[in-house]
Amino acid sequence: xxxxxxxxxxxxxxxxxxxxxxxxxxxxxxxxxxxxxxxxxxxxxxxxxxxxxxxxxxxxxxxxxxxxxxxxxxxxxxxxxxxxxxxxxxxxxxxxxxxxxxxxxxxxxxxxxxxxxxxxxxxxxxxxxxxxxxxxxxxxxxxxxxxxxxxx
Numbered sequence: 226x227x228x229x230x231x232x233x234x235x236x237x238x239x240x241x242x243x244x245x246x247x248x249x250x251x252x253x254x255x256x257x258x259x260x261x262x263x264x265x266x267x268x269x270x271x272x273x274x275x276x277x278x279x280x281x282x283x284x285x286x287x288x289x290x291x292x293x294x295x296x297x298x299x300x301x302x303x304x305x306x307x308x309x310x311x312x313x314x315x316x317x318x319x320x321x322x323x324x325x326x327x328x329x330x331x332x333x334x335x336x337x338x339x340x341x342x343x344x345x346x347x348x349x350x351x352x353x354x355x356x357x358x359x360x361x362x363x364x365x366x367x368x369x370x371x372x373x374x375x376x377x
Contacts, residue, residue, distance in 0.1 A: 315355055
């Protein structure tokens with residue numbers, strides 16, 4: 226199965242234009258998740274978890290209903306926060322402590338989002354196939370998150 230390539234440079238510019246002048250976090254994350262959902266091939270969930278009271282809480286997303294609370298250090302999202310590092314998982318079934326919100330998800334990428342040097346949340350993207358996310362996807366999504374961080 227071939228995955229349609231994503232023009233991440235264009236996507237980052239579209240996000241920047243879409244969020245220009247808007248300061249509401251929920252509105253911006255909602256539009257960011259919709260933009261990714263429309264432009265990424267072979268994904269089944271894309272959205273955000275935000276730090277609140279020391280844990281991750283579900284934020285704006287596109288996809289099936291999801292887990293609401295994730296503890297720091299738990300699952301792929303919690304590990305991304307704990308390590309403050311992008312987590313790219315080729316096969317979620319091989320990830321120790323993976324939290325299966327949607328049994329259809331087979332691979333995942335999670336990127337920390339920062340404000341004033343602190344992790345304030347994560348971008349989480351799931352795919353129904355293994356090995357969905359490449360190094361190019363990781364780099365492109367990191368650039369997307371950098372644009373998003375300018376607007377939060």
